[in-house]
Amino acid sequence: MLLIAARKPQSIPPQKAEADVEQIFHEIRQILRVSGIDPLFQRWASYPRFFSALWEAMTPNAQTRAFEEAADRLRAEAVAAASGMDRLSALAKAGLGESQAYQVQRVLMLYHYANPKLLLFVSTVAQALQGQEPRRAEGASAAELIERGVPPRMFPMEMIEERPSEDVPRKIFRDIKRSLGLSSIPCDYRSLGLWPGYLAAGWERLKPAIKSQAYRKAVGDLAELSSGLARELPYPVVMPIDDLGEREDMGAVVELTEYFETVLPALVLNIALFSLDWQAAEILKRSPFPARPRHRPNGH
Amino acid sequence: MHWRQYQATQKVTEVGETFISYAERGAGAPLVLLHGMPTWGFLWNGLIPALERHRRMLIPDLPGFGYSDKSDRFPRSLSRQAEMLDAWLQSLGIERADFIGHDIGGGVALRLAAFDPARVGRLALLDTVCYDSWPTEFMARFGHPGTDRRLSAAAALKSLRAALRPGFSTLEEGLINGLLAPYTTETGKLSLIRDASGMDSSLTMELVPALPRINIPTLIVWGEQDPFASLRYGRRLAADLPKARLRVMSGARHFVHIDKPEEVALELENFLRSQ
Numbered sequence: 001m002l003l004i005a006a007r008k009p010q011s012i013p014p015q016k017a018e019a020d021v022e023q024i025f026h027e028i029r030q031i032l033r034v035s036g037i038d039p040l041f042q043r044w045a046s047y048p049r050f051f052s053a054l055w056e057a058m059t060p061n062a063q064t065r066a067f068e069e070a071a072d073r074l075r076a077e078a079v080a081a082a083s084g085m086d087r088l089s090a091l092a093k094a095g096l097g098e099s100q101a102y103q104v105q106r107v108l109m110l111y112h113y114a115n116p117k118l119l120l121f122v123s124t125v126a127q128a129l130q131g132q133e134p135r136r137a138e139g140a141s142a143a144e145l146i147e148r149g150v151p152p153r154m155f156p157m158e159m160i161e162e163r164p165s166e167d168v169p170r171k172i173f174r175d176i177k178r179s180l181g182l183s184s185i186p187c188d189y190r191s192l193g194l195w196p197g198y199l200a201a202g203w204e205r206l207k208p209a210i211k212s213q214a215y216r217k218a219v220g221d222l223a224e225l226s227s228g229l230a231r232e233l234p235y236p237v238v239m240p241i242d243d244l245g246e247r248e249d250m251g252a253v254v255e256l257t258e259y260f261e262t263v264l265p266a267l268v269l270n271i272a273l274f275s276l277d278w279q280a281a282e283i284l285k286r287s288p289f290p291a292r293p294r295h296r297p298n299g300h
Numbered sequence: 301m302h303w304r305q306y307q308a309t310q311k312v313t314e315v316g317e318t319f320i321s322y323a324e325r326g327a328g329a330p331l332v333l334l335h336g337m338p339t340w341g342f343l344w345n346g347l348i349p350a351l352e353r354h355r356r357m358l359i360p361d362l363p364g365f366g367y368s369d370k371s372d373r374f375p376r377s378l379s380r381q382a383e384m385l386d387a388w389l390q391s392l393g394i395e396r397a398d399f400i401g402h403d404i405g406g407g408v409a410l411r412l413a414a415f416d417p418a419r420v421g422r423l424a425l426l427d428t429v430c431y432d433s434w435p436t437e438f439m440a441r442f443g444h445p446g447t448d449r450r451l452s453a454a455a456a457l458k459s460l461r462a463a464l465r466p467g468f469s470t471l472e473e474g475l476i477n478g479l480l481a482p483y484t485t486e487t488g489k490l491s492l493i494r495d496a497s498g499m500d501s502s503l504t505m506e507l508v509p510a511l512p513r514i515n516i517p518t519l520i521v522w523g524e525q526d527p528f529a530s531l532r533y534g535r536r537l538a539a540d541l542p543k544a545r546l547r548v549m550s551g552a553r554h555f556v557h558i559d560k561p562e563e564v565a566l567e568l569e570n571f572l573r574s575q
Contacts, residue, residue: 015448015486035371036487099310099321099367152317156371158487161454194485 012045013037021045024055030148031063032121033289034114036157039187040122040260047248053239054125060235061124066142067117068291070229074116074268076285077225081218082272083281085209090202091277100195105278106155109288111188111271113154119222119264123230126261128237129254135232143234146291154289159190168196172203179207183259186267192274202274209273210266222265303478306342307367315387318369322360322388326352329421330394331572333359334385336403336429337439337499338460338492339479340366343402347557350565355572358397360388362408364498366482370491376498378404378429382411386419398422398572402557403528404429407504414510424519424568427554430537431508433529435499438463443496453489460492466527467554475558511540518544519571521564523552545571 014025014037024045025037045051061067096104162185164170173185173193192199209215244250275284310321323341325348335343341359351357361368363384364376374380385408389397398421401409406428413420435443442460451459460480465471483492518541522534531548538546547567552559 013486015452015490095308097308097310099312100308102312102319103321103367150373152373154371156487156491158370158485160485 010046011039011042013042017045020052021048024051027055027059029150031059032114032117033147033149033151033154033291034117034157035110035150035154036187038114038118038157039184040118040264043256043260044253047253050239050244050248050250050253053244057128057237057239058121058124061233061237062121063145063148063294064142064234065144065146065291065293066232066234067120068146068287070233071116071120072287073229074119074222074226075112075272075287078116078218078222078268078272079276079281079284081214081221082269082276085212085214085218085273086205088202088205088209088273088277090198090205090274093201094195094198096195096198100198103155104192104195104198106153107158107188107191107194108271108275108278110155110157111191111267112275112284113151113287113289115188115264115268115271118260119226119268120229122257122260122264123223123226124233124237126257127227127230128239129241129250129257131241132231133236133238145294147294151289157187157191158194159187160193162190164193166196168200169193172196172199175207176203180210180263180266182263186263188267188271206270206273215269218269219265222268223261226265301345302474303342303481306345306478307481310341310361310367313388313391315363315384315391318363318371318374318384320360320363320369320384320388321367322358323348324359325357326355328355330397331355331357332385332389332397332399332409333357334362334399334401334405334408335359335365336401336405337435337495338365338464338483339403340482342366342478342481343555344400344557345478346561347565347568350569351572354569355398358392358394360385361482362405364491364495370482370487372490372494376495377500378407378411378498378503380498381408382415386412386416389419395419396421398424400424400426400568401428402426403554404434404499406430407434410504410507410514413514413516414507417514417516420516422517422519422572423514424521424571425537426521426564427523427526427529427534427556428520428537429501429529430504430533432501432505433533434501434504435496436463436528439496439499443493443499445497447493447496448490451489453484453486456489456492457484469523469525469551469553469559471558508540511537512542515542517571517574519567520544520546521556521567522546522548523554523556523559524548524550525552526554526556528554 333344340361399409406425482488538544549560557564
């Protein structure tokens, strides 16, 4: 008798998510205030027991002012570093129409907001997986809760396929994977792939830039800053790692988390570089979607 | 023109918290062209050369369609589309325009003519939704909440392509690729599902008592062999609208101006220039 082993999915996209995972995806959108589910979460979701424990452990921090401000600081540091580098000037070369330019800018705003939060999230999870506990953040506002929900003007996280049928993005994606040693194409490149001429113009300038010492130093600094900020979040992140280890391949989870921890600082910096074609550094250092305090009826 | 070249010509206007992408060509009195489901402004690409000589053509992608806002934060009903279109015209400083509408675009134009008659000068309706002619069985199924889970973007695209094909008497692959280009992503697919789930014939049925009061010059063009909306609906609409004239295009199907480009362009030119 021939037995065919069911292969574990490597990723759970939102349209395939069910039950608990679907609910967590919904909460991610609401609490992290993002319009889509990053592939990072989709990959973690393929370990459902871990994913559920992870989200439960991370929620107390993820909804605080302290988390938001730490991500704001990462964003500002990325912009400061990027503004000392050569401009990509992709906008001038891409020849975008008015509506296309408007949409590209909105996409950049989405990732300029989301990527620093993801980096901080991953740094925090990585530390929790290593058994490290955060120091409690000081100050009355640290544990203040921020509003929930996707900001009204945030662009949807729309992206093309990782293996697109069009020649231009397919070749760029292949080059990106090879040049950066990536196992998959990050979603910001896939979103910018909606405008292949713009992505091509940006990648042509970004590719040599990533080899520069200034770029590498900036990426390293961002990773270090993120780790430091993760240690200062208000709440301890505790996951039952021993229990989970009996049910999930925790070695694979750690490997996956480390992969994203390595990749994300560069993505934060790249979006800052792309965005500097559009807006001044001083504007970009501020959050594109500032969060108000959460409304709590009767002060509760 | 390839759809990407057309897309590069689109302008953009914010309407509240949504945005509308649109093409603008020519100069003169404003003429608004409204596409149907599941297409976008590119639908009118072939008609532009004939009409831009005398008119300022404004060709929006309706919210939720094409390269306008595809987020999940606004309703997609025909009535809401008409309201957003009205706000868009206001933002452009246009008080009155002539309208050409195809499919649900015709339904939006009909609602404007019924509820905001000062906005509408002349009205040309091409195989429009009306009465209870819509949604088609395919679109009713497509708008089912389970569709997102059942169909990947690629599978949905394949399904849409097959469903649309009978709507053309002849069809170039490049054209259908262009018409469906905005819906090749998961976000595009999801937006179209929301559009489909917002399709509600009660919003055209409630127009029925108002039709005899839409006292503006109206040209109704219908493909004789439209498989999605029978010519019977076109005849009924022509009878109910007091100043309507029906022109039936023999051999044409739902996408009548693509099946009979020269004939339809000539009809429209004559209609729009007549006093």
